[in-house]
Amino acid sequence: MIRDEKMMDQLLATIRDFVDNELKPFEHEVDETDAIPDHIVQKMRDMGLFGLTIPEQYGGLGITMEEEVLVAFELGQTSAAFRSLIGTNNGIGSSGILIDGTEEQKQKYLPRYANGEIIGSFCLTEPDSGSDAASLKTSAVKEGDYYILNGTKRFITNAPRAQTFTVMARTNPDIKGSGGISAFLVEAGTSGLSLGKIDKKMGQKGSYTCDVIFEDCRIHQDQLIGGVEGVGFKTAMKVLDKGRLHIAAYSAGMAERMLNDALNYAIERKQFGQPIANFQLIQGMLADSKAEIYAAKCMVIDAARRRDLGENISTEASCAKMFATEMCGRVADRCLQIHGGAGYISEYAIERFYRDVRLFRLYEGTTQIQQIIIARDMIRTATDGVLK
Known part of the structure; x- marks a missing residue:
């Protein structure tokens, strides 16, 4: 709203x-x-x-x-x-x-x-636990009023800059699934916390990720988010529902920027004595991109309004994230194609954006994970209806 x-x-x-x-x-x-x-x-x-x-x-x-x-x-x-x-x-x-x-x-x-005094980061993904987040291995063992954390988190956005880390760790090793996971807030500088080297990425330069490593990292029980064990995975999923809508919206915005750049280039660039924007094959790519951006923005706004009304929008968030990020990739490809050889040269922004947007289909849950979430929610809803 x-x-x-x-x-x-x-x-x-x-x-x-x-x-x-x-x-x-x-x-x-x-x-x-x-x-x-x-x-x-x-x-x-x-x-x-x-x-x-x-x-x-x-x-x-x-x-x-x-x-x-x-x-x-x-x-x-x-x-x-x-x-x-x-x-x-x-x-x-x-x-x-x-x-x-x-x-x-x-x-x-x-x-x-x-106020930007500190920067936070979110530590869920691990070397052996990405899409299957519930199988994470980072442990948090209770010792008196403290927890001892051990494990490694991977691809953590803003970790090199962060002063706090929201960390998902297993507090109950007897529960193999999500029920044994708790959420903690760990401050930078805590003994036993260290960072790996900054990742060298395909794109998104200026945005940093790296490993976050916990080796007998001792934190007070007050750093257990909410003060309750075993609900960390639920917290993470609620966080990701919101994050997926944000990434979907951002993808639509970036697609719009790329399309505007491509449109201006097509109007200015001349071949065969006229602007390439006059050619129907170019117009087809422009029109397809415009329609898909419009659809993505409508999806995102609808899901956002539903969330503001207090509705469970897990399915809608996954739909929006899946469609908008995939759409953004298609738009990037069309817009580079419209630029022709110039699009492969770093002088034009599309070369950079083409690299940058590839990540959107991976983080906050890959496209394939969104498909699984959507389908499982559909099946669950249909089954509940039959049982009733």
């Missing part, structure tokens, strides 16, 4: 201006240097972008899910690294505490996430 149309329009206009005038000019530099300039990071703090989704009582803007996806459409108009920097504080890095944390945990951490 949109709480105040006028205020929302002002927020979107401010972000749009920031993207156009302060982020887009640095896209190529970020890709070349693999770093976001410090003055941009500070500007993001000053604008409150690290706390967009954090409730106002904890120092954030408290935007709703529908408002968040509209913001994501705007942030999608520029390089993925910029969104990734603020993304964990507004999503997976803070959502565990926001959704299931104790009031003491919220008071301690959420205001610091909101």
Whole structure:
């Protein structure tokens, strides 16, 4: 839901201006240097972008899910690294505490996430546990008032920058599935916590990932999110439902940017004495892309509104994430094709975006995992109906 149309329009206009005038000019530099300039990071703090989704009582803007996806459409108009920097504080890095944390945990951490003082990250994936998240091996053994963590987490976004890590670990080894998993908040600098080397990725330069390693890492029981064991996997799934909608929205925004660039190129580029935009095969690629972006945005907004109304949108979130990220990949391919040979040259943004968007179909649950979630929800619903 949109709480105040006028205020929302002002927020979107401010972000749009920031993207156009302060982020887009640095896209190529970020890709070349693999770093976001410090003055941009500070500007993001000053604008409150690290706390967009954090409730106002904890120092954030408290935007709703529908408002968040509209913001994501705007942030999608520029390089993925910029969104990734603020993304964990507004999503997976803070959502565990926001959704299931104790009031003491919220008071301690959420205001610091909101003002960008600290950056959070989310540690679920492991070397042998990705899509099958319930089989994770990281352990948390209770010793008095403390837990001892051991294990390795992989591909953790913003880990090299993070001051806190939301960690999923197995507290009950006798329960092999998700029921034995608990969620913890571990602070950087804790003895026994270390980081691997920063991953060298295909794309999304300026956005950092690395391994997070726990070797007899000793944390107080107060760092158990919500103070309850055995519900960590449920917390993670609630966090991912929200995150999947955000990624779907961002994918639609980035597809829109790529399409606008391709359209402008097609109008300016001449072959056979006329703009290539006049050729029907080019028009077909433009039209297909426009229609798919429109469909993705409609899906995302509908699911976001349903979430704001308190509905369980697990299926809808997976549908939106699956469709929007796959769509984004198709649009990237068409837009590079429209650019022809120029699209393979780094002088044009499509070369970078083509590499960047490939990741969307992998993280927050691969396309194939989304298909399984959707189908299982369908079967469960149909079976429940028969049994009734």
